[in-house]
Amino acid sequence: MLLTSDSNSLPDHGIEHKQNPQYALEEPGPPVLPAGPGQPAIAEPEYLSDCSPKDRPWDEHRSQADDVAAIYSRARSSVWFSRLGERMNLCSPVLEFAWVFEKDDSSVLTPKLQKAYFCRVRHCPVCQWRRSLMWIARFLQALPHVLDEYPKARFLFLTLTLRNVAVNELRGTCAQMGKAWGRLSKRREFAAVLGWLRAVEITRGEDGSAHPHCHTLMMVSGDYFRRPDKYVTHAEWLKAWRESLRLDYDPTVYVEAVTAKRGRPAKGQRTLSGLLNAARETLKYCVKPSDMMADPSWLLELTRQVHNLKFITTGGAFKGVLRENQETDEELTLLGDGVADESPKFYFDWHRPVRRYKRRGGIIQ
Ligand SMILES: [Zn+2]
Numbered sequence: 001m002l003l004t005s006d007s008n009s010l011p012d013h014g015i016e017h018k019q020n021p022q023y024a025l026e027e028p029g030p031p032v033l034p035a036g037p038g039q040p041a042i043a044e045p046e047y048l049s050d051c052s053p054k055d056r057p058w059d060e061h062r063s064q065a066d067d068v069a070a071i072y073s074r075a076r077s078s079v080w081f082s083r084l085g086e087r088m089n090l091c092s093p094v095l096e097f098a099w100v101f102e103k104d105d106s107s108v109l110t111p112k113l114q115k116a117y118f119c120r121v122r123h124c125p126v127c128q129w130r131r132s133l134m135w136i137a138r139f140l141q142a143l144p145h146v147l148d149e150y151p152k153a154r155f156l157f158l159t160l161t162l163r164n165v166a167v168n169e170l171r172g173t174c175a176q177m178g179k180a181w182g183r184l185s186k187r188r189e190f191a192a193v194l195g196w197l198r199a200v201e202i203t204r205g206e207d208g209s210a211h212p213h214c215h216t217l218m219m220v221s222g223d224y225f226r227r228p229d230k231y232v233t234h235a236e237w238l239k240a241w242r243e244s245l246r247l248d249y250d251p252t253v254y255v256e257a258v259t260a261k262r263g264r265p266a267k268g269q270r271t272l273s274g275l276l277n278a279a280r281e282t283l284k285y286c287v288k289p290s291d292m293m294a295d296p297s298w299l300l301e302l303t304r305q306v307h308n309l310k311f312i313t314t315g316g317a318f319k320g321v322l323r324e325n326q327e328t329d330e331e332l333t334l335l336g337d338g339v340a341d342e343s344p345k346f347y348f349d350w351h352r353p354v355r356r357y358k359r360r361g362g363i364i365q
Pocket of ligand 1: 065088091092118119120121124125126127128
C-alpha cells in the first residue's frame with residue numbers, strides 16, 4: 001500500500017481521487033463529494049481524461065488510430081494493409097494505471113501508466129506519439145553527458161526542404177535526401193557541427209502531392225557565432241543544401257539558433273526549455289495524422305513508399321542516443337522511475353462508441 005505524507009492517510013480499500021491534491025487543483029470536472037450516510041459513495045469521474053488531465057492526449061491519439069486503421073482495413077488492394085488495420089485495432093485497448101508519487105513532490109499522488117500493449121505499426125498515431133515521447137526522453141537523458149563533454153556548445157535548428165513531389169516518387173526522393181545529407185555533412189559548412197539529430201517529415205500538399213523535408217537539431221562549437229570562418233549564413237546553408245541535392249532551383253531552408261527567449265540566443269546558463277522545444281519539433285512525428293486521414297489513397301501509397309525507410313538518424317556526439325531501433329511495450333509505456341510494483345492497479349478500456357478511455361469497474365482500488 002502506498003503511503004501519504006500528510007494527515008490524509010489512505011483507506012485500505014484503495015486510493016481515491018479526492019485524496020490527490022494535484023487532481024483537486026487541476027481537475028475542474030465532475031464534483032468529488034465526500035461520502036456520507038445515504039449518499040452515493042463518490043461522484044468519481046469515469047473517463048481517463050477526467051481522472052488524469054495529463055493523459056488527455058490518449059483519447060485523441062487512440063481516436064485517430066481508429067480512423068487510420070479503418071482506412072487500412074477498407075483497402076482491398078492488399079492483404080498487407082488489412083493486416084495493418086487489424087493490428088492497429090488491437091493497439092492499446094487497455095491502459096493499466098497505478099498511483100505513484102509525483103517526482104517533484106513526494107506528497108502528491110498522481111495516476112501513472114504502468115502497462116499497455118502497442119501495435120507498433122509505423123503510422124499508428126498512438127505508437128507514433130509514444131515513440132516521439134520515448135525519443136525525447138532518451139535525448140534528454142543523454143543531454144547532460146554530452147553537455148559535460150561540450151560545455152560551451154550552442155545549438156541550431158535547421159529545416160531542409162525541397163519542392164513537393166508526387167506521392168509515388170517519395171521513395172526515390174527520400175533516398176535522394178539521404179544521399180544529399182551525406183554530402184552536406186562532408187562540406188565545409190558542417191565543420192563546426194559536433195553532433196546532430198535528423199528526422200524526415202512528410203506533409204501532404206493541398207493538391208495531393210507530398211512534401212518531404214527534414215528537421216535537424218545540431219550542436220555546434222561554442223565559437224560558431226563569433227568566428228566568421230565557422231559561422232554559416234542562411235544563404236550559405238541554402239547553397240550547400242541545393243548543391244548537395246544537386247537541384248537546379250533554390251530549395252527552402254530555415255535556420256535558427258536555439259534560443260532562451262525569442263530573438264536572443266541562450267548564453268551562459270544553458271536553457272533546456274529552448275533545447276527541449278527544438279528536440280520536440282525535430283522528433284514530433286513523421287506524418288501528421290490529419291494528413292493521413294485527409295485522403296486514404298495518399299496514405300496507402302505513402303505507406304508503400306516509405307516502408308522500411310529509416311526516418312531518424314543521429315550523428316557525432318549524439319550518435320546512437322535515441323536507440324531508434326529499440327522499442328518494447330515497456331519502453332513505449334515510458335515508465336521511467338514511476339513504477340508502482342505493489343500498489344493497486346486500475347484500468348481504462350477504449351470505448352469506441354464514445355471514443356474515450358473509460359474506467360473499468362467502480363471505485364478505483
Ligand atoms: Zn499502435
